[in-house]
Amino acid sequence: MSEQFKLTINGKSHTVSADADTPLLYVLRNDVGLVSPKYGCGQEQCGACNVLIDGEKAFSCSVSVKDAAGKQVTTLEGLGTPEQPHPIQAAFIAEQAAQCGYCTSGLIIATKALLDKNPNPDMDAIRVGLQDNLCRCGAHSRVFRAVRRAARELAG
Numbered sequence: 001m002s003e004q005f006k007l008t009i010n011g012k013s014h015t016v017s018a019d020a021d022t023p024l025l026y027v028l029r030n031d032v033g034l035v036s037p038k039y040g041c042g043q044e045q046c047g048a049c050n051v052l053i054d055g056e057k058a059f060s061c062s063v064s065v066k067d068a069a070g071k072q073v074t075t076l077e078g079l080g081t082p083e084q085p086h087p088i089q090a091a092f093i094a095e096q097a098a099q100c101g102y103c104t105s106g107l108i109i110a111t112k113a114l115l116d117k118n119p120n121p122d123m124d125a126i127r128v129g130l131q132d133n134l135c136r137c138g139a140h141s142r143v144f145r146a147v148r149r150a151a152r153e154l155a156g
């Protein structure tokens with residue numbers, strides 16, 4: 001049975017009607033129109049659906065809309081714009097850190113979560129920070145360079 005839930009997404013309030021156990025990913029994509037988080041596996045195995053919830057990386061395929069209600073949800077759309085990309089987005093562009101791009105939103109969100117906690121990660125920390133994010137195109141070496149570039153940019 002549908003219920004109403006109040007969500008704060010990228011700083012804006014939204015009221016959605018959904019079954020309580022509907023994955024947040026479906027609500028973001030189908031009800032709110034934010035399509036950067038992608039469906040990959042639906043089982044916390046690929047990271048394509050990553051968003052931030054209260055600043056922590058989360059798998060939106062497995063978080064219910066009920067559990068996300070009342071929290072701050074951030075998607076890739078909330079980081080920057082094409083005109084003014086976030087430094088992490090700019091770094092991914094500069095390093096050409098994508099091929100098909102299906103994993104990229106999740107990787108950028110995971111990078112944001114990593115750099116918020118560790119502004120100067122070494123390669124081991126980057127590997128651990130992004131270990132939940134699969135890239136079937138094999139863009140990892142460019143992704144790692146993008147993370148290092150973003151860290152330098154953010155450090156000024």
Ligand code: FES
Nearest residue numbers: 040041042047061
């Ligand atoms: S779709 Fe959520 S982890 Fe793969």
Ligand code: FES
Nearest residue numbers: 099101135136137
């Ligand atoms: S760029 Fe295609 S899956 Fe990563």
